Amino acid sequence: MTITAEVFDQCLQNEPRAQEALYQAYASRMYGLCLRYTGSRMEAEDILQEGFIKVFQHLTSVHSKEHLDGWICKIMINTALTHYTNQLKFKNDESINFDTFDTTISEDALSKLSYKELLRILQGIPAGYRTIFNLYVIDGFNHKEIGEILGIAESTSKSQLRKAKITMKKILTRIL
Numbered sequence: 001m002t003i004t005a006e007v008f009d010q011c012l013q014n015e016p017r018a019q020e021a022l023y024q025a026y027a028s029r030m031y032g033l034c035l036r037y038t039g040s041r042m043e044a045e046d047i048l049q050e051g052f053i054k055v056f057q058h059l060t061s062v063h064s065k066e067h068l069d070g071w072i073c074k075i076m077i078n079t080a081l082t083h084y085t086n087q088l089k090f091k092n093d094e095s096i097n098f099d100t101f102d103t104t105i106s107e108d109a110l111s112k113l114s115y116k117e118l119l120r121i122l123q124g125i126p127a128g129y130r131t132i133f134n135l136y137v138i139d140g141f142n143h144k145e146i147g148e149i150l151g152i153a154e155s156t157s158k159s160q161l162r163k164a165k166i167t168m169k170k171i172l173t174r175i176l
Helices: 005-012 016-037 041-061 065-087 107-111 115-124 127-138 143-150 154-175
Strands: none
Touching (some): 005 016, 016 041, 016 065, 016 115, 016 127, 065 127, 065 143, 127 154
């Protein structure tokens, strides 16, 4: 996802055609990122639109075009997290005894999944689990950072990740 320096400069000048070009260059990838954090396509679309509003409002804070990719990803992740914290609460499913499950998921099982199948599994787990799984496994945050981002204890982040893995493993054993 790259745009030319000229398009970047025009975006800084609020040129609509350049903004459309930037949107078109990043929308598909950012939509996929938003889908990972939501339970529906409609929510992902809302987050994507809200995220791009923030991108265009704050584009002047990007120091150079070379930093644009990471900066847009960060905006979208933060927008998805804000959406999550405003809409949902972490749910503890007391009906499952999580201590009896092995939380490891074999790489062989994961390698058999397409991106769409993994996305469907992620969307099928509770929002709290999904958010922690995305932040830790996919986006590379540690539990301390996740706790600070979401305003939860580090131990809660660890617990939610464990439960996410257990829930995903149960789904995987049914479909594989």
